[in-house]
Amino acid sequence: MNIVFWSYKGGSGRSICAANLAIRLSEKKNVGMLDFDFEAPGLHTIFGLPEEEVASRGFLADYFQKRSLTDIHSSVWNIGDLLKEKDGKDRSLFLLPNMDHPAALDEIDWTGNDIITFIQDLFNKVTTIYDLDYLIIDARSGFSAMSAIAIQFVGHVMLFFRPNIQHRSGIARALKIFKDQGVKINIIASQVPDSTAANDFLVESSTLFQQQLDYVLPFDNDFAVGEKLLLNNNECGAISDLFNKMAENIIGGIQIGE
Numbered sequence: 001m002n003i004v005f006w007s008y009k010g011g012s013g014r015s016i017c018a019a020n021l022a023i024r025l026s027e028k029k030n031v032g033m034l035d036f037d038f039e040a041p042g043l044h045t046i047f048g049l050p051e052e053e054v055a056s057r058g059f060l061a062d063y064f065q066k067r068s069l070t071d072i073h074s075s076v077w078n079i080g081d082l083l084k085e086k087d088g089k090d091r092s093l094f095l096l097p098n099m100d101h102p103a104a105l106d107e108i109d110w111t112g113n114d115i116i117t118f119i120q121d122l123f124n125k126v127t128t129i130y131d132l133d134y135l136i137i138d139a140r141s142g143f144s145a146m147s148a149i150a151i152q153f154v155g156h157v158m159l160f161f162r163p164n165i166q167h168r169s170g171i172a173r174a175l176k177i178f179k180d181q182g183v184k185i186n187i188i189a190s191q192v193p194d195s196t197a198a199n200d201f202l203v204e205s206s207t208l209f210q211q212q213l214d215y216v217l218p219f220d221n222d223f224a225v226g227e228k229l230l231l232n233n234n235e236c237g238a239i240s241d242l243f244n245k246m247a248e249n250i251i252g253g254i255q256i257g258e
């Protein structure tokens, strides 16, 4: 199953939540991640990969630029092994990172059938090589061919928004598109302050979306600083609990909201 993380605006918590959910899922299932944000990729930073090595081993934009998947495994990082050095726990987690590379990006043609076939092949190839149960795709924010194309081949979209009208209006428009595609949609309110105004805003948002919010991630002072990977439940308790719940629901195939 492919799961894409998307938001209309940046800074929604998409990447850090994708990384933490992947960690939780990978304790029980085989999980791969693709950094599909070609302009401001962040997963290599979040997982602490050395930039020079990511550059020398190659990254997603390189494969798009040359339109070839040959040797793609040489650019994939075994994050499960890296995390095991920290806490000794077994996880099956692989990442194909990305780096911002304007010259490569300018050369990528996002239109036409070739790119569609290429992306299908990419998703299928990494799924097959690593025997993945879940492929998590951290998409670029906003409406672009780049994000539309990533969303086209997924069964499940995680829509992130912060409680403000810019983020929300983008989600409302995206829902009109995604609902027609028949994909499973979860809506996640992120970085929500503990206030009556925020609560009222979310109630109003749910009415506007004509769908319940699936998860509400509270704003957490500790989680806000340093891009935290929650390897255990001792840190940022409420947020950690929500990642557990998300992983449980995904593995159990539970559709919430609606």
Ligand SMILES: Nc1ncnc2c1ncn2[C@@H]1O[C@H](COP(=O)(O)OP(=O)(O)O)[C@@H](O)[C@H]1O
Residues within 6 Å of the ligand: 007, 009, 010, 011, 012, 013, 014, 015, 016, 017, 042, 160, 190, 191, 192, 217, 218, 219, 220, 221, 223, 224, 225, 226, 227, 228, 239
């Ligand atoms: N629930 C939260 N509480 C506090 N800070 C958060 C929360 N979720 C995300 N953040 C912070 O918001 C910032 C942006 O997150 P990021 O995952 O990079 O967003 P995006 O990928 O949508 O641009 C990060 O510094 C992250 O730590």
Ligand SMILES: [Mg+2]
Residues within 6 Å of the ligand: 014, 015, 016, 037, 040, 041, 042
């Ligand atoms: Mg991001």
